[in-house]
Amino acid sequence: MKPIRDMSTGELASFICCRLKKNGIDVVLSGGSCVSIYSNNKYVSSDLDFVDNQYFIRGEKVRNALSEIGFYEENRYFKNSESDLLIEFPPGPLSVGEETVKEVILLKYATGELRIISPTDCVKDRLASYYHFDDRQCLEQAVLVARDNKVDLAEVERWSRHEGKPERLAEFRTLSEKRKT
Amino acid sequence: MLEPLLGSTNAERVLVFILTRNEGYVREIARVLGGDPDSIQKQLAKFESGGVLVSRTAGKTRLYSFNPRYPFLKELKSLLEKALSFYPEQEREALLMNRRRPRRRGKPL
Numbered sequence: 001m002k003p004i005r006d007m008s009t010g011e012l013a014s015f016i017c018c019r020l021k022k023n024g025i026d027v028v029l030s031g032g033s034c035v036s037i038y039s040n041n042k043y044v045s046s047d048l049d050f051v052d053n054q055y056f057i058r059g060e061k062v063r064n065a066l067s068e069i070g071f072y073e074e075n076r077y078f079k080n081s082e083s084d085l086l087i088e089f090p091p092g093p094l095s096v097g098e099e100t101v102k103e104v105i106l107l108k109y110a111t112g113e114l115r116i117i118s119p120t121d122c123v124k125d126r127l128a129s130y131y132h133f134d135d136r137q138c139l140e141q142a143v144l145v146a147r148d149n150k151v152d153l154a155e156v157e158r159w160s161r162h163e164g165k166p167e168r169l170a171e172f173r174t175l176s177e178k179r180k181t
Numbered sequence: 182m183l184e185p186l187l188g189s190t191n192a193e194r195v196l197v198f199i200l201t202r203n204e205g206y207v208r209e210i211a212r213v214l215g216g217d218p219d220s221i222q223k224q225l226a227k228f229e230s231g232g233v234l235v236s237r238t239a240g241k242t243r244l245y246s247f248n249p250r251y252p253f254l255k256e257l258k259s260l261l262e263k264a265l266s267f268y269p270e271q272e273r274e275a276l277l278m279n280r281r282r283p284r285r286r287g288k289p290l
Contacts, residue, residue: 091232095252132249
């Protein structure tokens with residue numbers, strides 16, 4: 001097994017995901033680190049956001065599982081001396097805006113299997129931050145993921161309408177076209 | 182009113198405050214609600230860590246508002262609106278009837 005310091009974002013995420021799974025904790029990777037994975041690190045996130053997919057998992061169970069692989073808790077984050085990445089467990093449910101995430105993808109690494117939101121949900125997740133917080137970096141990240149992965153744009157459009165932001169989807173489309181050239 | 186669900190009166194009042202004013206900071210909420218700033222701060226921190234609220238800073242002030250990405254926001258707001266409709270008129274007015282339009286600096290009242 002590679003030392004933690006040499007692991008890529010995906011490898012470390014899968015390593016943690018597997019360790020938690022062994023301890024009966026089912027988590028899914030969400031947030032900015034999915035952009036790192038789906039864009040081959042064209043965007044680099046500084047944290048790994050794992051959403052507890054079972055709800056009501058006790059913090060102590062997570063702390064014990066992560067301490068076995070050298071992670072310690074500090075201000076709601078978990079850290080490891082060999083990595084700059086922070087591990088966080090944002091409150092569930094696993095959702096993009098008002099809707100639950102229905103599809104979870106399994107990515108295989110030498111370090112284990114990673115449960116991660118799909119590229120389509122990753123685009124929605126980033127667009128949610130753009131729609132609601134005007135975060136332009138997130139718009140760029142959504143474009144990056146959509147450019148390099150198979151994304152269901154009709155579904156993104158349906159979801160954007162449901163979020164009440166169909167007009168902002170046009171900006172995503174325009175920028176996606178621009179970035180193609 | 183929602184105390185049995187939310188765990189404390191302060192929790193309910195903090196959320197109702199945010200509902201009526203859209204955003205607020207600890208001292209302002211404590212002043213309007215007549216509560217202890219430390220307890221208000223604890224409630225705000227709890228709701229922020231649970232994803233119900235988000236915060237941003239304006240100068241040295243941390244402003245809290247509803248997290249537009251919270252998946253139960255619509256339902257939560259409906260519940261709070263219903264609770265607000267049962268509040269005594271005086272309290273409802275104190276929450277709703279605050280000056281929001283700008284006031285130029287130095288303008289005599």
